[in-house]
Amino acid sequence: MAVYSITNQKGGVGKSTTCASLGTALTEKGKKVLLVDLDPQAGLTTVLGFNPDSFETTIYNALLYPEKQIIKEIIKKTKVDNLYFTPSNLDLSGAEGELLGEIGWDRNLKEALSPILNDFDFVLIDCPPSLGVLTTNALMAAERVIIPVQTEYLSFRSLKQLNSIISKVKAKGNPALKEKVLRTMHNTRTIHSRETSEELEKLFKGKIYKTLVKRTIKFADSALAGEPILVFARKSDGALAYRELAEEIIHEQKTNH
Numbered sequence: 617m618a619v620y621s622i623t624n625q626k627g628g629v630g631k632s633t634t635c636a637s638l639g640t641a642l643t644e645k646g647k648k649v650l651l652v653d654l655d656p657q658a659g660l661t662t663v664l665g666f667n668p669d670s671f672e673t674t675i676y677n678a679l680l681y682p683e684k685q686i687i688k689e690i691i692k693k694t695k696v697d698n699l700y701f702t703p704s705n706l707d708l709s710g711a712e713g714e715l716l717g718e719i720g721w722d723r724n725l726k727e728a729l730s731p732i733l734n735d736f737d738f739v740l741i742d743c744p745p746s747l748g749v750l751t752t753n754a755l756m757a758a759e760r761v762i763i764p765v766q767t768e769y770l771s772f773r774s775l776k777q778l779n780s781i782i783s784k785v786k787a788k789g790n791p792a793l794k795e796k797v798l799r800t801m802h803n804t805r806t807i808h809s810r811e812t813s814e815e816l817e818k819l820f821k822g823k824i825y826k827t828l829v830k831r832t833i834k835f836a837d838s839a840l841a842g843e844p845i846l847v848f849a850r851k852s853d854g855a856l857a858y859r860e861l862a863e864e865i866i867h868e869q870k871t872n873h
């Protein structure tokens with residue numbers, strides 16, 4: 617079992633898309649995967665083709681009362697074999713304030729997930745576009761962080777902020793946490809993209825996945841259809857990229873790099 621947090625406080629960089637697509641690619645390689653929607657905006661739940669408002673009990677309840685093991689009741693099947701998810705909706709926006717007053721507020725998600733970890737090969741957590749209580753919980757629960765970065769609109773300030781939160785989490789209780797950047801929405805026609813790749817290399821020093829996800833309209837089309845791109849357009853460049861990423865992920869698990 618391996619827990620990954622898909623994190624970037626910028627919105628629209630491809631977090632939810634990566635979660636659904638990578639999850640599907642891992643199932644194609646024989647893995648059993650759980651996707652955790654940790655965003656009150658419920659991008660992942662929506663991308664998977666579900667209506668967030670249709671769920672009475674969500675990750676919000678599991679997160680607030682980890683000792684009740686609610687996680688077991690909220691795991692749902694997706695349209696893809698061996699791909700499961702836990703839904704989210706706007707209820708989760710209340711969690712920030714409610715958790716902050718509690719002792720050990722940053723470990724609730726880790727505790728909430730613990731009863732089901734042995735049931736899955738991979739757990740991928742889709743973070744909200746902020747660096748608050750929810751994202752900190754995801755980073756505490758994870759062994760690795762995937763940081764999707766849009767190469768066209770690189771924001772160094774926000775990447776440095778994210779790096780500093782990751783360092784704090786390492787210092788305060790999750791020292792083994794490893795981070796790597798995934799370049800998304802890459803536009804091969806601009807020179808700018810090449811420059812940002814070089815800048816990223818400086819900031820993350822080799823901690824960058826080889827896979828490069830290009831910009832393509834197929835992702836928006838597949839989201840509208842409520843199907844991961846690997847199902848919606850199985851042979852598209854986007855689907856191939858996430859299969860390549862799944863291979864990198866399986867390899868890094870084997871070699872521990």
Ligand SMILES: Nc1ncnc2c1ncn2[C@@H]1O[C@H](COP(=O)(O)OP(=O)(O)O)[C@@H](O)[C@H]1O
Pocket residue numbers: 626627628629630631632633634659745800801802829830831832833835836837839854
């Ligand atoms: N590689 C890509 N090329 C083009 N559009 C993409 C790509 N990845 C994601 N998208 C689209 O960009 C939008 C934002 O992606 P999303 O995964 O929801 O980002 P986030 O979860 O970081 O907010 C969505 O409409 C999605 O379909």
Ligand SMILES: [Mg+2]
Pocket residue numbers: 631632633655659660742743
């Ligand atoms: Mg999202």
